[in-house]
């Protein structure tokens with residue numbers, strides 16, 4: 001279970017999340033991040049944990065110099081196919097975010113849709129932050145987007161159904177307050193009756209904790225929003241969208 005993310009984010013991930021990560025959602029996120037970062041092409045952008053490239057491709061099409069980095073071979077293969085289909089130029093790299101190979105290569109790093117908090121060992125999360133810091137040029141910025149722990153806990157839903165591309169996904173989860181982790185499983189029930197099960201455990205962050213973690217890696221936090229509409233962060237904000245700068 002400690003390396004659950006190696007199997008959770010395979011091909012089936014695309015179908016399971018298709019309805020919550022569709023083109024409209026992606027457009028809103030891309031518009032929001034461009035506005036939050038006051039980004040102008042041809043800035044060099046690292047999409048860290050890019051999956052099948054929904055943000056990376058959109059940014060490349062807008063003239064940014066984009067690198068997508070992810071652990072999942074399957075999702076990167078899909079990103080490659082989509083890039084070819086869209087005529088987009090994106091550098092795609094397979095690797096583990098705990099061992100980022102970049103030194104002073106980017107103006108911006110984005111880490112989107114809760115792609116942080118996967119590891120059991122908190123030192124690994126700190127390692128990721130340090131790797132992001134090293135990857136940025138001086139003055140470079142990080143935009144991190146994760147779900148807001150406080151909002152989840154105030155209205156905790158141990159069981160939830162949502163639509164998938166093919167069928168439905170049932171999520172069942174519990175919260176471990178000793179480690180601030182959401183522990184759960186998802187059952188993907190396809191219209192043909194096939195059931196796929198996948199498990200996860202995710203470190204949830206309160207805003208102040210995330211801020212402390214980012215600052216400990218040497219960043220200055222510049223802004224915190226409650227979503228990609230760039231509303232101010234509040235207790236019940238669905239997301240924590242944090243913008244930080246490498247001094």
Ligand SMILES: C[S@@+](CC[C@H](N)C(=O)[O-])C[C@H]1O[C@@H](n2cnc3c(N)ncnc32)[C@H](O)[C@@H]1O
Pocket residue numbers: 005006009021048049050051052054069070071072075095096097098111112113114115118
């Ligand atoms: C929640 S998905 C988000 C994907 C993408 N940012 C988006 O918004 O569609 C998390 C991604 O993190 C990737 N991932 C998980 N563990 C990783 C690791 N150790 N190193 C790099 N990528 C990882 C997964 O393969 C998956 O593509």
